[in-house]
Amino acid sequence: MVENMDKIFIRDLKKYSDKEVTLHGWVYSLRSIGKIWFMILRDGTGMLQCVVVKNDVDQETFQKEELLTQESSVSVTGIVRLEQRAIGGVELGVKAIEIHQIADEYPISPKEHGTAFLMDNRHLWIRSKKQHAILKVRHQVIRAARNFFDDNDFVLFDSPMLTANAAEGTTSLFNVDYYDRTAYLSQTGQLYGEAGAMSFNRVYVFGPTFRAEKSKTRRHLTEFWMLEPEIAYCDINENMEWAEKLIMHIVNHCLENCQAEFEILERDVSKLEQIKMPFPRLTYDEAAKLLNDKDIDFEYGTDFGGADETVIAEQFDSPVIIHRWPAEIKAFYMKRANDNPDLALGMDILAPEGYGEIIGGGQREDDHDILVERIKEHKLPMEPFKWYLDLRKYGSVPHSGFGLGLERTVTWICGIKHIRETIPFPRTMARLEP
Ligand code: 4AD
Numbered sequence: 001m002v003e004n005m006d007k008i009f010i011r012d013l014k015k016y017s018d019k020e021v022t023l024h025g026w027v028y029s030l031r032s033i034g035k036i037w038f039m040i041l042r043d044g045t046g047m048l049q050c051v052v053v054k055n056d057v058d059q060e061t062f063q064k065e066e067l068l069t070q071e072s073s074v075s076v077t078g079i080v081r082l083e084q085r086a087i088g089g090v091e092l093g094v095k096a097i098e099i100h101q102i103a104d105e106y107p108i109s110p111k112e113h114g115t116a117f118l119m120d121n122r123h124l125w126i127r128s129k130k131q132h133a134i135l136k137v138r139h140q141v142i143r144a145a146r147n148f149f150d151d152n153d154f155v156l157f158d159s160p161m162l163t164a165n166a167a168e169g170t171t172s173l174f175n176v177d178y179y180d181r182t183a184y185l186s187q188t189g190q191l192y193g194e195a196g197a198m199s200f201n202r203v204y205v206f207g208p209t210f211r212a213e214k215s216k217t218r219r220h221l222t223e224f225w226m227l228e229p230e231i232a233y234c235d236i237n238e239n240m241e242w243a244e245k246l247i248m249h250i251v252n253h254c255l256e257n258c259q260a261e262f263e264i265l266e267r268d269v270s271k272l273e274q275i276k277m278p279f280p281r282l283t284y285d286e287a288a289k290l291l292n293d294k295d296i297d298f299e300y301g302t303d304f305g306g307a308d309e310t311v312i313a314e315q316f317d318s319p320v321i322i323h324r325w326p327a328e329i330k331a332f333y334m335k336r337a338n339d340n341p342d343l344a345l346g347m348d349i350l351a352p353e354g355y356g357e358i359i360g361g362g363q364r365e366d367d368h369d370i371l372v373e374r375i376k377e378h379k380l381p382m383e384p385f386k387w388y389l390d391l392r393k394y395g396s397v398p399h400s401g402f403g404l405g406l407e408r409t410v411t412w413i414c415g416i417k418h419i420r421e422t423i424p425f426p427r428t429m430a431r432l433e434p
């Protein structure tokens with residue numbers, strides 16, 4: 001590991017008790033009580049109370065309080081002292097302050113701001129405590145997922161963002177001028193992942209995916225990231241086991257590594273702690289019956305709406321797997337059940353606490369001729385799928401996979417209301433800036 005290039009971070013300060021250190025960061029807040037002033041410094045790894053005492057520093061240093069503003073950039077030198085009452089258990093007795101830039105009046109203050117204003121200032125808002133915590137959880141979710149795949153013989157397999165294939169329906173495609181033809185932004189890496197699985201056995205695709213969603217909900221982005229494992233010689237049952245193990249691993253990793261963030265977010269971690277394997281499994285029929293038994297107006301054969309998903313998920317403490325779906329409402333590539341051709345071997349996973357679908361996947365159709373029929377039924381052009389059909393001509397095997405929506409998962413793990421806060425720069429129907 002590179003030794004931080006000699007830089008010391010606030011996170012590690014307890015090790016430096018009574019030592020002189022220099023920290024580089026930004027002014028979070030300032031407070032003066034006459035002969036002493038306090039600056040809370042943030043450096044991206046933590047917050048630190050810096051104490052400037054008139055009798056301990058030269059006059060020029062003491063007067064810097066009048067110059068400094070919120071978010072000014074500074075390097076601060078001083079002696080680290082253990083101090084129970086300070087945030088992080090340490091404070092800094094300041095000796096010198098080097099100012100890099102005095103910040104203009106910062107638009108974001110601790111007072112309440114409207115969401116539109118905060119989103120317009122997203123490039124600054126990400127410095128705020130809560131946003132910072134959410135994005136750190138995102139980092140840990142990615143880390144957990146990647147560790148899980150890497151430790152289980154999955155090979156990272158990158159798929160293109162520009163593609164000729166409509167894989168998840170034609171209504172949510174973004175078109176891009178591609179020389180003399182039209183390309184789509186990728187809705188899923190799955191089809192390419194399937195090619196990868198025939199080469200490596202187990203692969204995972206991880207990257208951004210795009211959907212021109214017409215819905216403005218708190219669960220939809222137009223650009224979101226998906227973790228998509230694809231596994232050769234794997235049926236729907238094994239697929240469900242992989243999905244369940246992945247989620248369990250992410251939850252446990254976050255419980256171990258995100259305590260500080262959960263505290264900032266006031267996350268009720270008991271809800272995460274009570275998650276246990278095996279997760280409950282319902283067929284689509286059982287889930288539909290559950291809704292009907294509760295007198296919910298649900299039409300058999302349609303997809304569950306957000307409110308339906310919440311009712312189903314509320315019955316359980318752990319995420320719930322729903323499998324065996326009406327084939328009509330699922331993608332063209334899904335394999336049908338042996339015992340009922342009207343059912344697709346798809347599986348979705350709903351997060352607890354009403355966070356909705358975090359995983360979609362299933363077993364893939366592996367027969368060439370059936371797949372050709374499905375492509376026709378879905379009125380998709382055959383030409384762009386020729387390479388995909390090849391996979392059924394050269395050593396086709398039963399295979400399965402799924403896509404975990406990263407931002408939906410982070411929304412749930414953080415226990416926050418809206419998906420837009422789980423990605424540094426969200427893209428929605430109405431937002432392309434910043
Ligand atoms: O269920 P979906 O559409 O499945 C697929 O795309 C498969 N090809 C994946 C695969 O089998 N490899 O999407 C997968 C997940 C959803 O469960 C949801 O969590 C997330 O992606 N998702 C979205 N997240 C945010 N905004 C949107 N507009 C999303 N659409 C789907």
Ligand code: MG
Pocket residue numbers: 348357359360
């Ligand atoms: Mg889905």
